[in-house]
Amino acid sequence: MPSIGVLGGGISGLAAAWFLKQRGAEVTLFEKETPGGAIRTELKNGLVLDLGPNSLRDKSGELLQLISELGLKDEMLMISKAFETRSIVRNSKLQFIKPSLTSLLRTDLLSLKAKLRFFAEPFQPIKKKQEESVGSFLRRRLGKEAVNYLADPILSGIYAGDIDKLSKTEILPEFARYESEYGSLFLSILSKNKIKSDPQKQAVFNFRNGLQTLPNRLAEKLNKELIHTKVTCLEFVDDHVKVTTENDIYFFDQVLSCLPAYVLSSLICEYAPGLSNHLEKIHYPAVLSTCVTYLNKDIPNNTDAFGFLVPRIEGFDLLGAIWKSNIFPSHAPEGQKQYTLLAGGAHKIIQKNEITETQNKIIQEFSRIMNINAEPIHSDHMYWENAIPQQNLGYWKMRSEVSDFMKMHKNFTIGGNYLWGVSIPDCIKQAKLTAQQLTWSNMK
Numbered sequence: 001m002p003s004i005g006v007l008g009g010g011i012s013g014l015a016a017a018w019f020l021k022q023r024g025a026e027v028t029l030f031e032k033e034t035p036g037g038a039i040r041t042e043l044k045n046g047l048v049l050d051l052g053p054n055s056l057r058d059k060s061g062e063l064l065q066l067i068s069e070l071g072l073k074d075e076m077l078m079i080s081k082a083f084e085t086r087s088i089v090r091n092s093k094l095q096f097i098k099p100s101l102t103s104l105l106r107t108d109l110l111s112l113k114a115k116l117r118f119f120a121e122p123f124q125p126i127k128k129k130q131e132e133s134v135g136s137f138l139r140r141r142l143g144k145e146a147v148n149y150l151a152d153p154i155l156s157g158i159y160a161g162d163i164d165k166l167s168k169t170e171i172l173p174e175f176a177r178y179e180s181e182y183g184s185l186f187l188s189i190l191s192k193n194k195i196k197s198d199p200q201k202q203a204v205f206n207f208r209n210g211l212q213t214l215p216n217r218l219a220e221k222l223n224k225e226l227i228h229t230k231v232t233c234l235e236f237v238d239d240h241v242k243v244t245t246e247n248d249i250y251f252f253d254q255v256l257s258c259l260p261a262y263v264l265s266s267l268i269c270e271y272a273p274g275l276s277n278h279l280e281k282i283h284y285p286a287v288l289s290t291c292v293t294y295l296n297k298d299i300p301n302n303t304d305a306f307g308f309l310v311p312r313i314e315g316f317d318l319l320g321a322i323w324k325s326n327i328f329p330s331h332a333p334e335g336q337k338q339y340t341l342l343a344g345g346a347h348k349i350i351q352k353n354e355i356t357e358t359q360n361k362i363i364q365e366f367s368r369i370m371n372i373n374a375e376p377i378h379s380d381h382m383y384w385e386n387a388i389p390q391q392n393l394g395y396w397k398m399r400s401e402v403s404d405f406m407k408m409h410k411n412f413t414i415g416g417n418y419l420w421g422v423s424i425p426d427c428i429k430q431a432k433l434t435a436q437q438l439t440w441s442n443m444k
Contacts, residue, residue, distance in 0.1 A: 002026070002254050002439070003028070003251075004020055004255070004256060004438060006030070007231050007259050008259040009036070009226065009258075011428065012428075013431075014215055014219065015431035015432070016256055016415065016431035016435055017225055017226075019431055020439065021221075022069075023439040025439050027222075028225055028227060031227075032229060035215050035218070036212055036214075038384060039215050039424070040212060042380060043210070047331065047332055048330075051381070051382035054211070058203050060429060062428055062429045070214075070217045070221065075208050075209070076206075077206045077331075079204040079205060080329065081304070083327055085098055086098070086305060086307070087309075088149060089311065089316070090109055091314075092314070092368065093369075094369065104118075110150070111145060114145035117143035117145070118142065122184035124140060124141055127140060131394070133163065134151070134155060134167070135166075137168040137175075138163070138172075141185050148312075148313045151163060153311045156347065157309050159388055159390070159422060160345030160388045161346045161392075162346040162347060165390065165392040167396075206328050206331070210331070229245040231267065240252060240253065243255065254411050255411065256415060257414050261284075262280055281398075283346070283389070284388065284389055284390070285346045286344050286386070287343070287344040287350075287387035287388070288358055288359065288381060288382075288384075289384065290340070290362065291338060291339070292339050292366070292376040293339075293379070294337050294339075294374060294377060295335060295374070299337050300371050305323060307320060307322040312347055318341060318342070318343055318362040318365040319344070322340040344387070346390060355381070388422050389422065402414050402419065413434060415430060
């Protein structure tokens with residue numbers, strides 16, 4: 001079996017190293033900081049504070065299979081029924097909505113005119129553009145109001161991005177395909193609803209001690225393979241890849257990079273200046289995650305819901321809030337309510353020297369929306385300076401450069417969330433496929 005170096009110990013690199021090890025490869029994993037990347041949990045005073053992602057959703061079953069392999073099934077916490085109800089702010093008030101057409105038609109979130117516009121969607125002309133932003137695409141199909149109060153807050157909540165820059169083919173490839181094939185997004189939704197899925201494979205969950213349980217267990221299982229050091233140089237020597245770190249030099253048959261794009265950019269600039277330039281230009285906006293806790297008695301409206309999103313048009317700095325102890329009650333002591341507030345992204349650039357000011361402002365905005373007059377009894381935050389890679393217009397050029405580079409250097413594979421998808425399940429699924437590809441020829 002080949003010797004394989006995995007660069008970067010975020011969830012992509014951890015999962016890839018695990019799957020490679022399971023397939024018998026000689027693996028070395030390099031990570032300079034705490035393994036797990038943006039997955040970060042802190043345990044304080046009975047609180048389970050997830051300062052990165054707050055839950056996992058497994059659609060394919062791959063994630064649940066990994067959790068079983070790692071012996072973590074007994075640590076899982078399934079999400080409560082509050083998950084079924086969401087809310088979006090309009091005119092500074094919460095409008096509750098469930099993911100169904102009936103709920104959409106009954107909600108006061110959209111005007112009657114906007115709701116009627118939905119029924120005109122199948123009759124909108126198809127615009128065959130080679131490239132188009134998500135915002136332009138959805139305004140054509142659904143109308144301006146629906147984009148302002150549905151699409152924009154939802155996609156900002158997932159990608160922390162600007163829908164007028166995000167690429168349609170990267171973010172909504174199925175919708176783009178259905179418009180081309182059927183001329184209507186409604187037909188795509190109806191088609192999806194006809195597909196019966198195993199409820200177990202649609203599980204939404206966390207762990208008793210937070211999401212960092214997953215990368216911690218992977219790092220524990222990879223203890224012998226994991227080296228805590230920074231990669232400083234890459235070189236291609238004959239049929240091997242030479243990896244230089246702060247302390248040593250290694251030679252591998254294969255290397256898989258799961259480093260952030262901006263880190264890999266500086267390592268390959270000598271060999272691929274074009275690709276290096278594209279990687280360097282990928283925008284990673286900063287996101288501020290703030291966990292606040294209140295006493296139950298100070299929350300006037302204890303509605304059982306997942307949380308809320310704030311449309312950009314409302315003029316708040318707050319992107320949204322996850323009602324953490326509603327969906328995972330054991331993550332806060334009895335008599336307390338925990339919330340995760342999010343700010344930043346492509347719409348609001350937060351500098352390091354603005355963290356305290358922004359944190360105070362979003363807590364005030366949250367209190368206003370929730371009608372809370374009390375101060376939180378606990379608050380904690382994490383400033384993610386480079387949070388989520390933005391799959392903006394022109395992203396295909398970077399993908400093309402990556403493909404060309406890997407054809408030229410067949411012993412070097414590039415992966416990670418900017419190529420595999422920003423969700424944890426997507427990264428794990430692609431890590432497994434990549435591990436199979438890297439070891440397949442040796443197992444024939």
